[in-house]
Amino acid sequence: MDLNADLGESWYHQRIGNDEALMPLLDSCNVACGFHGGDALTMQKTIDLALRHGVNIGAHPSYPDRKNFGRRVILMPLEALEALLLYQISALRGMLEVAGGTLHHVKLHGALYHFAGGDAAAAKVVVRVVKSLGIPILYGLPGSALAAEAHAAGLDFWPEGFADRRYDNSLHLRPRDKDDALLEDPAAAAEQVRLLARSQLVRAHNGDFYPLSVKTICLHGDHPGAVARARAVREVLGPRKK
Template sequence: MSEWEHNGGKNGVIWMPSIDINCDLGEGFGIYSFGQDREIIGLVTSANIACGFHAGGPEQMHETVSLCLRNDVAIGAHPGYPDLQGFGRRAITYSFSEIKNMIIYQVGALAAIAGSLGGRVEYIKPHGALYNTAAVDSLTASAVLEAAAGLGGLPLMVPAGSVIARLAEEQGMIVIREGFADRNYNDDGTLVARAGGNALIKSPVRAAAQVVMMAREGKITTVGGNEIDLNVDSVCVHGDNPEALAALKEIRRALAENNIGVVKISQLLGG
């Protein structure tokens, strides 16, 4: 709920909330492809592109960057732990240096491919277990921040209200606060663990309602039935969710119905 669009109305000025919509894309590997990237790309404003460690590879990165450039979608790097078997969703212990350098390595690969096509990486969003650990662990968060600083101070897309968001803001780094359309939240503002049975929101209508609430009110309803604050700049729909395409269509419909605009990352960042 951070960006507000100015629109002329019959009384002169109407202010409306607006939000970025992002999706994790390019998450195939080798000859295998997953998700509905070509259908999804026209419904999002930012794409988090797998950089090869949890999924993705040179061909997938090239193809996904090309899709972004053709559809005027912001290019984000989505680095994760080197864990193809676990899709980067398993918590693995790495040193500060290992985390920092694995991020620089992955973002550098995507940046080179984007640059070869006339594009650029606009932000970094950690993937899976790296994302979740950096949200609560200051050592992991600091390694991510040092990597981003070493990459020219790229903005970070991280969980709203998390440890990494707080540390980044304290260091003067640009933060894109993220919420999730298709995930349930605990009362403390963390995501319900995927290992449980209630992590995912499978209903497109429920996902859309959660996005509208975040964008318009800066709140979400937790699995405990409580309303908590969650001010976000961008909302994510997971590309590997079978309901991703239907959810995105319903989200766009619900946002339009509620006079909530959809903007690109560059607009959120004032570019």
């Protein structure tokens, strides 16, 4: 089971998360491309850190929305969405190739992640951009429009679960403004990952268990306590493969 986290989300003097402590615990990282978080120097430093630790690097594009950290849907024409994605992913890929690496995957951020997961037209745009750039893997929600479009296009899709977010009984992530939306206790995060990894089940907010098959598990690097949760999850998954 792949463990990933969203990193490189600091920008200029705004510090987000603890990438240095998280990176050695991960199999993959999703590097912000400068629109919700990140800047050119932060992207470069995050790439160097990931290469040093042998962690797979993915692009983490978003809506252009630092104010809301990319967690608000911005409706736009599909051609604008396509250009937005092409710009962000190409920038990270170019910087990574100069550093001697290869882009492993793409994972959308925040509101764009969920919007493309439910909108077939947006999902088609995402898949078209990823394929046109020759990137082999797309991370996203299992059973989503993005998954369907990726499979139809022959793109390798890795269904993603979450260690630090509670699920509703619909198997959507519980909205952040609701109670019990975040799993802050490392033991609770580890237990959710244990169920996902070993039983392909998740316990929803209502207490019932639901089947959920995933190939990669995300920790949010911007959440307080992320490092402690990552260590607890790493113990469940075992030593990372190098």
